[in-house]
Amino acid sequence: MSSPLYLLKTHRFAPLFGTQFLGAFNDNLFKNTLAVLLTFQAAEWTSISSALLAPLIGAVFILPFFLFSGVAGELADKFDKARLARIVKVWEIFLMVIATVGFATHSFITLMIVVFGMGMHSTLFGPIKYSIIPQHMGENELVSANALVESGTFAAILLGTLIGGVLSGIPNGGVIAGIASIAVAIIGYTLSRYIPNAPSLSPEMPFSLNLIAQTRNAIRLAYQNRMVFLSILAISWFWLYGALLLSQFPSFVQSVLMGDETTVTILLSLFTLGIGAGSILCERLSHHSLRVSLVVIGAIGMGLSGIDFALAAQHFTTTGDIYANPQFFHILFDLTLIGVFGGLYSVPLYALMQGRSEAHSRSRIIAANNILNALFMVSGAVVTILLLGDGWSIPDIFLLVGITTLLVAGIIARLIHTKAKNEL
Incomplete structure (x- = not known):
């Protein structure tokens, strides 16, 4: 195996x-x-x-x-x-x-x-x-x-x-x-x-429309289990980050990189492949067991690579042929890393949510995860629209979400430390 x-x-x-x-x-x-x-x-x-x-x-x-x-x-x-x-x-x-x-x-x-x-x-x-x-x-x-x-x-x-x-x-x-x-x-x-x-x-459970x-x-069922609920919030942040990047790729390519539809496809492909590679890497590093420490590593990696991605975008200079520009490949490398660390981050969280949920209510807890994922994505979109309307650039927003992801990593690490301390 x-x-x-x-x-x-x-x-x-x-x-x-x-x-x-x-x-x-x-x-x-x-x-x-x-x-x-x-x-x-x-x-x-x-x-x-x-x-x-x-x-x-x-x-x-x-x-x-x-x-x-x-x-x-x-x-x-x-x-x-x-x-x-x-x-x-x-x-x-x-x-x-x-x-x-x-x-x-x-x-x-x-x-x-x-x-x-x-x-x-x-x-x-x-x-x-x-x-x-x-x-x-x-x-x-x-x-x-x-x-x-x-x-x-x-x-x-x-x-x-x-x-x-x-x-x-x-x-x-x-x-x-x-x-x-x-x-x-x-x-x-x-x-x-x-x-x-x-x-x-739980076939005898009453059903209501x-x-x-x-x-x-x-949401109440998910909230009753603190570890599960915190996992859902962490997963929701992953989807907010990913949805924000994906939604802004076309505008980012057009207004910052001065690229075309092919450039958008390249960004999308590398980010997506990065997540897939990170998911498999997570399994390799886990050795068939749940390692919550990978969540912290993934969050720190997403944050740092996201910050570098945003800074590279802020200082990007067009030189005619985008594919001959070393800055472009710097951006592609950072974006791929965000995806890889995203895979490391998200896979253990899903396993934690599943493994710690009560079997008879697991589907409803996963439904709560879907609700909060959607809420975070919509909230991220609304905040993005407001910030763009207030004069922020797309790289500025990428920098903000990268820094915030580092804060999320700190919160997760503190929670893990507190739990380990309480179990001693």
């Missing part, structure tokens, strides 16, 4: 991994195809300003996380998770059929409905995915399984984003992307049928 890849040969993990990978791929294939088409052909689709379309798509996608995460967690705690996964994949096939129609008819409203539906798809699948892992894995396999899921997810995000960008640039690319997404969703459903049953541990009550209940 020297490599986590052995899990990909097991019936208890491989179908779940494949289902998750294809779902993440489809999300990003659809969203990026739509985003690029709307950016360059906005007048043919809607009267909304092209500058507002990207944040609008993001907001519509993330809205279901606030509305339905509580109910999604309760469903995954009450019913067999493998069966729910199959239902969610059928929902994905249905959405991709509608998306294909929307692309063919240039119906903006139809496609935004699909964006909302795909957000709901991710909302429903998240608690299933993360709560089924500890149900099928041994405690010494949690870090390995999460490392594979994290690296696989970001690889799927990158692949879907790149292919979506390519398809959006060819005639009838939207329709082609839609048909491809239908095929991928069907394959994902087929794989989901091989996920071993994961029976509910009260969205507000379920959201409040999920």
